[in-house]
Amino acid sequence: MKIAVVGLGIIGGSMAKAIKKYTEHYVIGINRTRSTLEKALECGAIDEIGDEDSVKDADIIILGLYPALAVDFIKRNCDKIKKTAIVTDTSGIKAAICPELDKIARENGFTFIGSHPMAGKETNGFDSADADLFFGASFIVVPGNAPYSKVRKLCRLAMNMGFSSVRFTTTEEHDRMIAYTSQLPHVLACAYVLSPQCPNHKGFSAGSYRDVSRVAKINATLWSELFIENREPLMAEIDTLINNLKLIKKDIEAENTDELIKTLDKCRQIKEQLDE
Secondary structure: OEEEEEOOOHHHHHHHHHHHHHOOOEEEEEOOOHHHHHHHHHHOOOOEEOOHHHHHHOOEEEEOOOHHHHHHHHHHHHHHOOOOOEEEEOOOOOOOOHHHHHHHHHHHOOEEEEEEEOOOOOOOOHHHOOOOOOOOOEEEEEOOOOOHHHHHHHHHHHHHOOOOEEEEOOHHHHHHHHHHHHHHHHHHHHHHHOOOOHHHOOOOOOHHHHHHHHHHOOOHHHHHHHHHHOHHHHHHHHHHHHHHHHHHHHHHHOOOHHHHHHHHHHHHHHHHHHHO
């Protein structure tokens, strides 16, 4: 197959590298920055430097773009895409873009399938791309009304890239769960490092500091878009977190050892059960 990867950042770049390393498919790279395309061609991550017209040759189009840019790209190029082609995004939000992309696909005769590779790093860009990034990771699929044969083809490609499992979901469940598992930890990490104590942590910090602060090394432009587009599920999770913090704070403030032990022990039990 010919696969066009649009946007060679860490996710798109890693997908291109994984496809070249673990399959026999032909990869066309499409990216705004020419130097990135040349680097990708030189290292063997792509077979061809393409442009927007190149989508006409692709059997699968992978959109490694920010959510709004992914929609704009398909709007501009929907009339070039083959009727037999599959288009998939890699975005961390779904309700804000999947219905629109699905509508465009149906109007133009090709297939759109939402997807989200659950992998990443604190660093960004093609230089951080890794062919083995997806090993052990989950590939989330929002199939919508896509034909089973097309969904199966995309899932087979994902497994060939190294993903260990495929999880099917809806746009609503995806965004609700990602608000909790991905977006809330980024909010927490950012709020944590805003403490005036943060610059003085060296010599006083170990694993706990690293674990909580790790994802504060954030792509501000991307995550701002993700937070705002998914604001309702995310705000609900932030409210829950604030309420839980207030509960623990109240027991500390009142020196209520018995209640504090009960709360902390409940937390331990939840984590132990989930780790089994």
